[in-house]
Amino acid sequence: MVEIRMRSTDSPYARPPRSSGPPGRPPVRSRVHRAWLVAAVAALAIVTAGAFTTLAGLLTGPLHREFGWSRSAIGLGASVNMVLYGLTAPFAAALMDRFGMRRVVGGALGAVATGALFTTVMTQPWQFVFTWGVLVGAGCGSMAMAFAATVTERWFVRRRGLVTGVLTAAGVFGQFAFLPPLSWITERYAWRTGTVTLVVAALVALPLVLLLLRDRPRDIGLRPYGAPERAADTSREQSAIVPGAALRTVHVLARSARTGPFWLLAATFAICGASTNGVMWTHFTPAAHDHGMPATVASSLLATIGAFNVAGTVASGWLTDRLDPRHLLAAYYALRGLTLFALPLVLTARIGTPLVVFVVLFGLLDVATVPPTLALCRELYGEDSAIVFGWVGAAHQLGAGLAAFAGGAARDAFGSYDPLWVGVGALCGAGALLSLMAARPRAAAA
Incomplete structure (x- = not known):
């Protein structure tokens, strides 16, 4: 592989001279760094992807009633969606190095819009697996946390933790901001109307991404936000010289898998997935129903947890x-x-003060693990951190899937979800110990 190295005098982070640019056009200076606009557009794409992840739960009942499909057949499409969501992220991060963020994210928005649109005309279960499982799952995975890691790595030197928290919160916001209106649309009109609503949202975000998202600061003659005046260019060179995105993704996995911190981070993030997506978002509503709480009330509590997720994630980024x-x-x-x-x-049939306290605390802690996990990936693995974080995110989805299955098995075996909460709580204790065992970044670098 041949690399093109730039001379130090051609550093892309150096401030362009006042005479740079087309003749006769003075350089444009703005008090607001362009990195914030890029982050805002990235947040819009992530919000859109988050909205798509909420619709699958609303489709199960309508598809079962209209087509007579079994719930397991419908669940297969949702499972494929979840698996590809996790596996696509590290490859998408490498593709962003090869083709650029704008092309990959634009293609992802096109994929989710196409998949959702074809869902409205499907007639067979395998078509749901392909449209919603493959197209929507891969598209949403391309706009997942690895995308947020790429944006913060390329465009920010300062405020990385804060931006990571905001972009992570954007995905959560997309999930819970769209859930009530989509539920109302699906119930009032039809599930196809709700699906087309998300297609419109993706098509609205697509031109903004193509027009405003930029791959690197040097593409428009800027340095990353907070970079020193004469920062050396330690980032990867122009994306056109990074061939073999899929091969690079596998090589990064092979290299990182030979280090202890990778397995510690993957293990803790798998515990994170098990204790959030795996049990809370899958089994909280039926567990509350077992105690006599109406399902609509339990779903409202989950939405409240999602609202506190945003505050907790942003605060975690600030602390990171x-x-x-x-x-x-x-x-x-x-x-x-x-x-x-x-x-x-x-957990009782009625909402009391102890349950409200649980909802607030769990909401603040739910997604708060993302900014510090990404920070450790960045400090330990440098320019490969986005891909490494993508693989760590795949472990998150694996943990979620295993816990979702274990929760159902526990309910069948014990007639209660109580052993599930205790067992996953013990896993979180193990996660706390594993987090302290991760090597300090400076020691690992030495």
């Missing part, structure tokens, strides 16, 4: 810029484990 990420992760997992231990004691 200031504190040791390992200590933050240990605290988050320990506190999450305690809340899960307490859940069997506070």
